[in-house]
Amino acid sequence: MEFSGKTVAVTGAGSGIGYATAEAAARLGARIIAFDRDERALNAMRIAFERNNWRLMAVVVDIGDESSIERAIDIDMASVKSVDLLVNSAGIVSRGQFEATTAEEWRRVLGVNLSGSFFCLQKMVPRLKAGVGRAVVNVASLAAKRVSYTGGVSYTAAKAGLLGLTRHAAFELAGVGIRVNAVCPGPVWTAMTQQNVSDEERKKVASMVPLGEWLSPNDIAQAILFLGSPAARMITGTTLDIDGGLSLVTGASPTAYQQARE
Numbered sequence: 092m093e094f095s096g097k098t099v100a101v102t103g104a105g106s107g108i109g110y111a112t113a114e115a116a117a118r119l120g121a122r123i124i125a126f127d128r129d130e131r132a133l134n135a136m137r138i139a140f141e142r143n144n145w146r147l148m149a150v151v152v153d154i155g156d157e158s159s160i161e162r163a164i165d166i167d168m169a170s171v172k173s174v175d176l177l178v179n180s181a182g183i184v185s186r187g188q189f190e191a192t193t194a195e196e197w198r199r200v201l202g203v204n205l206s207g208s209f210f211c212l213q214k215m216v217p218r219l220k221a222g223v224g225r226a227v228v229n230v231a232s233l234a235a236k237r238v239s240y241t242g243g244v245s246y247t248a249a250k251a252g253l254l255g256l257t258r259h260a261a262f263e264l265a266g267v268g269i270r271v272n273a274v275c276p277g278p279v280w281t282a283m284t285q286q287n288v289s290d291e292e293r294k295k296v297a298s299m300v301p302l303g304e305w306l307s308p309n310d311i312a313q314a315i316l317f318l319g320s321p322a323a324r325m326i327t328g329t330t331l332d333i334d335g336g337l338s339l340v341t342g343a344s345p346t347a348y349q350q351a352r353e
């Protein structure tokens with residue numbers, strides 16, 4: 092995959108899937124625009140990138156706040172005239188059960204995971220038009236098609252909405268040559284899951300995955316870069332599941348399936 096001389100903007104770049112994507116693209120020669128609300132994470136990223144001579148512009152932004160996105164793109168990014176690939180990876184989970192989900196929690200989760208992705212993409216369109224890559228990858232989740240394991244109803248609804256946003260944006264923006272796709276990761280071992288999953292649950296989840304383990308952030312990053320590269324030039328409006336085969340499971344774990352046949 093060729094990213095030399097390209098500009099790649101990544102939201103939620105301070106950690107997990109966003110960080111792995113920024114790092115993988117930088118290794119391939121891209122300049123990275125890193126968006127995150129976590130200033131400490133961005134500072135650590137700056138140090139790591141400088142050590143490797145990778146180009147980075149780090150922008151503190153709250154993806155759940157439209158005016159903050161506007162400021163980041165219009166003011167902080169004013170010197171960046173074109174973007175080749177936008178990756179919307181910023182996301183949060185909620186744990187609340189259905190009846191206990193508060194209006195505040197519902198709005199917060201949809202605000203970051205769904206509305207934030209919409210506003211980032213909408214405001215980035217002029218920069219994407221000015222670029223040559225003209226690609227967007229939204230980080231949805233297996234939860235978009237099923238039910239979230241770590242998150243609550245607001246997370247599932249937001250990720251399902253993100254697939255609708257992906258399809259519609261792909262349809263309209265095809266006219267200006269911008270491709271929009273989504274990835275649906277299964278369980279990925281990142282800060283998000285580490286905070287919400289016990290050691291016992293971690294082992295149980297791994298045993299449910301046909302390929303036998305949690306995914307790494309880099310497993311998702313590689314798929315994102317494929318969809319964002321010219322190798323995928325005729326792919327738009329689609330969803331790529333990266334889940335070690337988890338969506339194939341019908342209810343029984345692979346081990347239980349084998350045991351029933353012994």
Ligand SMILES: NC(=O)c1ccc[n+]([C@@H]2O[C@H](COP(=O)([O-])OP(=O)(O)OC[C@H]3O[C@@H](n4cnc5c(N)ncnc54)[C@H](O)[C@@H]3O)[C@@H](O)[C@H]2O)c1
Binds near residue numbers: 104155230232277
């Ligand atoms: N980890 C998984 O198992 C998994 C599975 C499916 C989908 N996803 C999705 O992948 C994406 C990345 O998750 P991750 O696992 O890498 O999590 P993570 O917690 O490691 O990284 C998320 C990053 O987003 C940033 N962020 C959160 N809210 C923000 C906001 N309002 N403004 C700006 N930045 C914000 C955080 O500071 C953090 O750096 C999310 O959209 C998540 O829903 C994760």
